[in-house]
Amino acid sequence: MKSGPGPEETRSEQYIAGQTDFYEGRPDTERGERLAAFIESMEAAAPPFLRELEKEALAEGIPIIRPRTQGLLRFFITMTRPGRILEVGTATGFSALLMDHWAPAGCRITTMEKMPARISQARANFLRYGAADRITLLEGDAMELLPQLEGPFDFIFMDAAKGQYIHYLPEIKRLLPPGGLLISDNILQQEELLESRFAVTRRNRTIYKRMREYLRAITGDPDLTTLILELGDGAAVTYRKA
Numbered sequence: 001m002k003s004g005p006g007p008e009e010t011r012s013e014q015y016i017a018g019q020t021d022f023y024e025g026r027p028d029t030e031r032g033e034r035l036a037a038f039i040e041s042m043e044a045a046a047p048p049f050l051r052e053l054e055k056e057a058l059a060e061g062i063p064i065i066r067p068r069t070q071g072l073l074r075f076f077i078t079m080t081r082p083g084r085i086l087e088v089g090t091a092t093g094f095s096a097l098l099m100d101h102w103a104p105a106g107c108r109i110t111t112m113e114k115m116p117a118r119i120s121q122a123r124a125n126f127l128r129y130g131a132a133d134r135i136t137l138l139e140g141d142a143m144e145l146l147p148q149l150e151g152p153f154d155f156i157f158m159d160a161a162k163g164q165y166i167h168y169l170p171e172i173k174r175l176l177p178p179g180g181l182l183i184s185d186n187i188l189q190q191e192e193l194l195e196s197r198f199a200v201t202r203r204n205r206t207i208y209k210r211m212r213e214y215l216r217a218i219t220g221d222p223d224l225t226t227l228i229l230e231l232g233d234g235a236a237v238t239y240r241k242a
């Protein structure tokens with residue numbers, strides 16, 4: 001049985017000082033770090049079991065969502081009370097467990113991951129925290145899994161290969177009903193997206209081009225309305241118009 005979210009605590013004493021650079025992306029500027037630490041100290045913290053998992057993931061170098069992104073998910077899940085959540089990019093299950101924690105009773109989560117080592121860790125974590133009956137983990141490449149899914153999913157969290165978001169979008173749109181919410185993480189690419197395309201290293205140029213294309217697609221689609229937030233590594237909140 002899932003125990004409902006308890007009273008919200010703030011993160012102040014749990015903020016893992018000096019560890020922000022372990023999250024995805026390069027370290028923020030000093031001002032950015034201080035601002036994030038201040039805001040995190042005010043926002044409601046994840047429960048102790050998730051903080052434990054967060055510490056483990058950071059120690060192992062698993063790229064999990066940053067604290068501000070955790071807050072973003074907490075807020076929108078509490079507000080929209082989804083019945084079915086889809087996540088693309090499970091890693092070891094941290095964000096799936098966080099969404100499960102804040103979701104209303106009866107909510108089911110489907111998440112997908114392609115790396116075998118992470119899949120087995122995620123399965124173990126879902127069992128360890130009593131969520132295996134609410135979270136379905138699909139193994140494989142999202143490009144192949146997404147077309148096999150039946151919607152609707154009223155809440156979708158996109159957190160996999162950044163260069164693939166644009167390719168996932170037609171399937172995501174098929175699965176997202178009117179009134180549904182799509183949250184896409186890491187859309188600013190550690191601010192590299194702000195640079196001229198010539199200043200971007202050759203390795204990152206394709207991701208850069210595809211992410212710009214993705215942002216143009218989700219902001220220009222008349223069925224969608226999108227808010228781009230400078231939060232964590234950049235997040236886009238997209239609402240499918242009802």
Ligand SMILES: C[S@@+](CC[C@H](N)C(=O)[O-])C[C@H]1O[C@@H](n2cnc3c(N)ncnc32)[C@H](O)[C@@H]1O
Pocket residue numbers: 024063064065088089090091092093094095096112113114115118140141142143159160161164
């Ligand atoms: C940033 S991590 C996800 C972190 C996770 N959402 C969390 O915060 O706990 C991205 C994950 O997506 C997975 N991934 C990347 N491309 C994928 C694909 N095409 N299909 C399935 N999983 C993919 C990676 O192996 C990686 O574990």
